[in-house]
Every structure is written in structure tokens, then in C-alpha cells.
Amino acid sequence: MNDSNESVMNVISVLPKDAIPSIDDPTFGDEYFGEPDDEVLVVEPGDKGAPARAYPIRILNYHEVINDAVETADGDADPIAVTWCPICGSGVVYDAAVDGRRLTFGVSGKLADDDLVLYDRETDSEWKQSTGECIAGELAGDRLRVRPGPMTTYAAFREAHPDGVVLQPESEGSAAANGYDTSGYETYEEREAFGLRGMRGEGPEREWNRDDLDPKTVVLGVTPADGGALGFPRPIVEAAGGVVEATVGEAAVVVLATDDGLHAFEQPEFELRLEDGSVSGDGVTWALTTGESNDGRRLRRVETRRLYAFAWQDDHGPRSFYSL
Structure with missing residues (x-):
């Protein structure tokens, strides 16, 4: 819960719904086309016989949510949502179920305090990516459960999980064709400005009134x-x-x-x-x-x-x- 008591969440629309396409049928393989020091989100399934999975940030920059399922120890499959907001540098893996109801997520085109707003296709409810809280719709007030999803480098993942698999590029689209270019995102990381304005050069300029941490620490x-x-x-x-x-x-x-x-x-x-x-x-x-x-x-x-x-x-x- 926010303890600042100073502001209300600011929600704005910046893109049409699904203008950033989620990956709903992910494929995995042994090979990775990126660099060894590329960052990846890692998910280890409950079934120790199943391989760990790496989701490269290089790909998540262009899709922001991967709807997937991982094996459990009893042979079932748990739905998960691997989520990423490039503006907030926010990577979180969620259990994609609320009260036993499986949800699949897309990109709403909205931002809440500069953070990605997801929507679920079952109820059209809206969810703040960094908290997993439903902020509008039928499921308002519910919260997705976080599951361990550490971020590390691809090289570290491969060393730790020699049998692990990595998310493969989508077969179509300009982003895949250009190798999921990271230059624009790296430029944002290097800028002093943050939030939507720092990423796209538009929107209100935000203040940062502390000197012990940088806003993009x-x-x-x-x-x-x-x-x-x-x-x-x-x-x-x-x-x-x-x-x-x-x-x-x-x-x-x-x-x-x-x-x-x-x-x-x-x-x-x-x-x-x-x-x-x-x-x-x-x-x-x-x-x-x-x-x-x-x-x-x-x-x-x-x-x-x-x-x-x-x-x-x-x-x-x-x-x-x-x-x-």
C-alpha cells in the first residue's frame, strides 16, 4: 500500500488495445539468438523433471506479456503470466488464476503511473503490472499472486540450467525480423528522464525529490x-x-x-x-x-x-x- 498519501493513481491511454501484441502460444528451444549478457526472467516449474524456462527481456520489450503454463509436481499445468514494463523496468511473473479461474492477459494500451496496464480477456478487467492489482472491472480489488521469477543474464541461466529452454522469437513481424532491436530501450535506460516522457519524449515531466537514490536505480x-x-x-x-x-x-x-x-x-x-x-x-x-x-x-x-x-x-x- 502506498504510504505517501499524496496522490491518486494516474491512468492514461497511450496506444490502442493490443497494439503491443502478447505472446499467447509461446515456443521454446535450446538456442538463443541474442547476447550472453542479455537479461532474462527465469521460471522453474514445480516438476523437477521439466526444464527451467528463460524469457529474454529483448523479446519482452516488444510483447510485454507472455501467457504460458508450467508443469507441476503432480503432472498438472499452472497458468502463468510473464510480464514486463519497459518504462518501469518492471519484471514480474504471476500465477494467472483468480479463485480457480484461469485468465489470459493482453496489453490494454493504458499506463497507470507510467506502469503497464494489463487486461484479462475473460472479464476485460484491468490490472496494474507492477503490483498485480486489478484496478478496474469485474475483478477490481483482486490481486494476482507473485511467483518466483528472478532476473539474471542468459549466460548465468545457461550455466545453471544446461538443459533449460529459452523463449523463441515470433515467426512474423518486424520486431522479430530485426532481431528485437534493443537500442531504443538502452537509450531510455541511459537517460536521466524517466516515465513516459523519458521513454517517448512526451507526457508530463516527473519530479524526483530524493538524492539517496536515482529514479531508475x-x-x-x-x-x-x-x-x-x-x-x-x-x-x-x-x-x-x-x-x-x-x-x-x-x-x-x-x-x-x-x-x-x-x-x-x-x-x-x-x-x-x-x-x-x-x-x-x-x-x-x-x-x-x-x-x-x-x-x-x-x-x-x-x-x-x-x-x-x-x-x-x-x-x-x-x-x-x-x-x-
Whole structure:
């Protein structure tokens, strides 16, 4: 919940509905056409026999939502929505079901506080991408459940998951034909301006009244299922030596910053240490892309979303950041 008490959510229309096409029948393969340091969202299915899946941000920039399903341990398939807002740098994976009802999502063409507004095709309700909250329509007030979906590099994904698969380009369309060009999105990341105006050069210019964080500082937002919300800015975690422990709501968590991304797990009963790019604890080494140790144990990943500081502050207020 936003604790600033200063403004009401600003929703505007910027494109026709579905002008940005979702991917509704994704295909996966072993090969990737991009670069090793490209960022990907990772989903690990509940069925340990099924391969992990990587969803490249290079492709998500042009589609913003992937409707998919992943295998469960009992052989069923859970619907998921892999979502991305380029303006907010916001990557979140959701369970695509509310009260047992499967939903499929598209891009509404609207922005809520510069964040992507999704709509579901079953009820035409509208959902704020960074929070998973339904903000208009039949399902208003409902909220999608976040599932672990860490963002890392393709190289780290491939090293951790040699049998993993990667989302393949759509076979048609100019975006696929030009290799899902990232130059325009990289230019936005480098600009001081943020929000719609920073991306497209139009819309109101936004203010940023704090000097401890830049508006496009990368934040890992931890939002446990039992409540609470705390954003961990990458520079703050790095300043602490790459490892911080905190309590979010009733959950004790540990957050780590490594070369391949930000990671959050339930705090184990031992201390994790980051040394020379390697994470150790309890006498073993831990791979953060999987949360697995070299003796077969596994850390439990918590629900997170990766986004820019301005978007996290829009959703949760200026006092919702972890600080040393």
C-alpha cells in the first residue's frame, strides 16, 4: 500500500488495445539468438523433471506479456503470466488464476503511473503490472499472486540450467525480423528522464525529490505472501558487501547482489557470505540462479519483483526502501 498519501493513481491511454501484441502460444528451444549478457526472467516449474524456462527481456520489450503454463509436481499445468514494463523496468511473473479461474492477459494500451496496464480477456478487467492489482472491472480489488521469477543474464541461466529452454522469437513481424532491436530501450535506460516522457519524449515531466537514490536505480521488491513490502536498491545491497538480512512483514529474508542480478531467499539458519563472486554458507557453495548448494540442498526463493526505484515508490511510498 502506498504510504505517501499524496496522490491518486494516474491512468492514461497511450496506444490502442493490443497494439503491443502478447505472446499467447509461446515456443521454446535450446538456442538463443541474442547476447550472453542479455537479461532474462527465469521460471522453474514445480516438476523437477521439466526444464527451467528463460524469457529474454529483448523479446519482452516488444510483447510485454507472455501467457504460458508450467508443469507441476503432480503432472498438472499452472497458468502463468510473464510480464514486463519497459518504462518501469518492471519484471514480474504471476500465477494467472483468480479463485480457480484461469485468465489470459493482453496489453490494454493504458499506463497507470507510467506502469503497464494489463487486461484479462475473460472479464476485460484491468490490472496494474507492477503490483498485480486489478484496478478496474469485474475483478477490481483482486490481486494476482507473485511467483518466483528472478532476473539474471542468459549466460548465468545457461550455466545453471544446461538443459533449460529459452523463449523463441515470433515467426512474423518486424520486431522479430530485426532481431528485437534493443537500442531504443538502452537509450531510455541511459537517460536521466524517466516515465513516459523519458521513454517517448512526451507526457508530463516527473519530479524526483530524493538524492539517496536515482529514479531508475534497480530495486528488488520483496513482497511475501503473508504481507509486507520492502524494496532493496542494488547500490545499497552492494554497499553492504553484497548480502543483507531483513524482516519483511513476518518473513526473514536474505538478499544478495551478484554480477548476474539480485536474488532473495528465505533466511537460512546459517550465514551466507559473498566472496570473489562466490556465495558460501554452512561449509558449502551456493548457486544463486538456482538456490542450490553443491551438496544438493536448496534455498527457498521468495516472491519478488524487479523494477526501477520510481515505480516501487509509486506503489509503496518513499519509506518502503531498505537502507543501511
